[in-house]
Amino acid sequence: MIKGEVTGSESLYIDGRVEGSINLSGNRVTVAAMAWLQPTSTPARLCAGQGAGQSDASDRVDIRSDGSLTGDVVAARISIEDGAFFKGGIDIRKVSAGPAESERRR
Numbered sequence: 001m002i003k004g005e006v007t008g009s010e011s012l013y014i015d016g017r018v019e020g021s022i023n024l025s026g027n028r029v030t031v032a033a034m035a036w037l038q039p040t041s042t043p044a045r046l047c048a049g050q051g052a053g054q055s056d057a058s059d060r061v062d063i064r065s066d067g068s069l070t071g072d073v074v075a076a077r078i079s080i081e082d083g084a085f086f087k088g089g090i091d092i093r094k095v096s097a098g099p100a101e102s103e104r105r106r
Contacts, residue, residue: 012043025058033066046075 001017015032024043031049048067057075065083072089
């Protein structure tokens with residue numbers, strides 16, 4: 001069990017209980033099916049097993065078929081597989097256009 005802030009520069013696999021913030025900017029957090037995450041997290045991609053609280057991913061949140069997430073999600077993309085449980089709000093963050101995308105729009 002971890003209570004507090006987790007920071008790092010690589011992806012993380014959680015197979016236990018984490019209560020607190022997870023800041024792995026640009027990386028993935030994967031939560032095992034029997035694990036528990038109560039995050040205010042900012043990974044690039046969050047793959048949820050069991051979780052509660054606000055999930056904030058810079059790119060994508062995936063809730064697997066055996067997963068459960070209760071709380072608000074803020075991400076550019078979200079995927080909820082058949083059989084997964086989700087209760088909360090979804091705020092889709094618009095991906096900012098890069099230089100090539102800006103040129104095509106002109």
